Amino acid sequence: MDSPNRALLEATRLGKRFGKHWAVRDVDLSVRSGRTIGIVGPNGAGKTTLLAALLGLIEPSAGELSLGDANSARPRFGAVLDQDGLINSVSGRRNLDQWAGMLGNVTSGEIDDCLDAVGMRAAAHRRVGTYSLGMRRRLCLARALLGEPEILVLDEPGNGLDPAGVIRLKELVAERARAGTGVIFSSHSIADVDEMSDEVVYISEGRVVTRWAEDSPRWWKLRLAGEAAEPENSRHAASVALKEYDWAHWIDPYVGLIAAQSAPLHELLALLSAAELPLSNVVDLGRDIEQPFRGLDSW
Numbered sequence: 447m448d449s450p451n452r453a454l455l456e457a458t459r460l461g462k463r464f465g466k467h468w469a470v471r472d473v474d475l476s477v478r479s480g481r482t483i484g485i486v487g488p489n490g491a492g493k494t495t496l497l498a499a500l501l502g503l504i505e506p507s508a509g510e511l512s513l514g515d516a517n518s519a520r521p522r523f524g525a526v527l528d529q530d531g532l533i534n535s536v537s538g539r540r541n542l543d544q545w546a547g548m549l550g551n552v553t554s555g556e557i558d559d560c561l562d563a564v565g566m567r568a569a570a571h572r573r574v575g576t577y578s579l580g581m582r583r584r585l586c587l588a589r590a591l592l593g594e595p596e597i598l599v600l601d602e603p604g605n606g607l608d609p610a611g612v613i614r615l616k617e618l619v620a621e622r623a624r625a626g627t628g629v630i631f632s633s634h635s636i637a638d639v640d641e642m643s644d645e646v647v648y649i650s651e652g653r654v655v656t657r658w659a660e661d662s663p664r665w666w667k668l669r670l671a672g673e674a675a676e677p678e679n680s681r682h683a684a685s686v687a688l689k690e691y692d693w694a695h696w697i698d699p700y701v702g703l704i705a706a707q708s709a710p711l712h713e714l715l716a717l718l719s720a721a722e723l724p725l726s727n728v729v730d731l732g733r734d735i736e737q738p739f740r741g742l743d744s745w
């Protein structure tokens with residue numbers, strides 16, 4: 447296994463300009479072995495451009511990219527991109543055979559394993575031109591896994607996948623990360639990004655607006671019900687009880703509050719209870735994974 451947390455690919459003040467328009471600007475990030483970075487952001491934010499630059503598919507206009515450390519060989523990449531580059535006129539298996547031929551050192555058994563990993567063994571003999579969107583995506587994922595890449599760059603890899611495919615994708619990413627692969631992927635699914643990533647990077651208009659990691663504060667969503675929903679008094683009592691949490695605020699009709707991991711949910715509930723908001727009237731809606739995204743961009 448690769449040593450965990452080793453820098454595989456580092457971007458420093460990376461920028462990409464198309465004409466006068468900066469699609470990516472001043473981005474710093476580090477893809478590390480065994481770690482997964484999720485990139486989120488609005489349409490046109492620069493996610494695809496950033497990933498293409500990391501892959502070396504487009505020339506950056508500014509900043510630096512460094513691969514591995516000075517003493518190690520260039521890391522191997524696997525990628526899933528929107529433009530999948532599959533050859534429609536031949537089978538899925540033949541597509542992978544050709545790719546494996548270019549990579550070198552990939553056995554026929556490994557190709558079978560990658561097809562199995564994405565559930566495409568049975569359909570591998572079919573012409574790719576007959577595949578559905580999700581089948582193409584699965585084949586691309588199998589192709590990305592060939593040759594045991596040290597870095598996986600996945601641009602919206604869940605696009606077109608059915609629920610079982612999304613679950614498999616998450617398992618594969620987790621498996622690869624456990625084996626030491628550094629993963630960077632983009633997605634519009636907040637739930638997927640939250641679940642899959644060690645670090646989430648939010649970009650907008652090409653820039654990193656915010657980022658958070660496993661140890662960042664957790665948000666919880668609570669709803670006042672029953673007697674506690676009696677508006678003014680209860681809400682006031684809850685606000686007072688939670689005043690130590692600087693960022694506590696209402697998401698009408700919910701109360702949303704931020705809690706550091708050192709102040710887990712049960713402590714917050716205890717505070718509310720002590721404020722005579724009986725727990726039977728406080729509904730715990732679980733983690734509020736959308737909270738970090740509120741107010742970042744608006745339609």
Ligand SMILES: Nc1ncnc2c1ncn2[C@@H]1O[C@H](COP(=O)(O)OP(=O)(O)OP(=O)(O)O)[C@@H](O)[C@H]1O
Binds near residue numbers: 490495
């Ligand atoms: N080849 C190009 N020529 C000119 N402009 C481009 C080119 N590629 C991307 N852009 C512009 O760069 C910006 C970022 O595009 P990009 O595709 O990276 O966004 P994205 O975050 O991946 O968007 P989405 O979520 O919609 O897929 C957009 O304004 C886009 O129009």
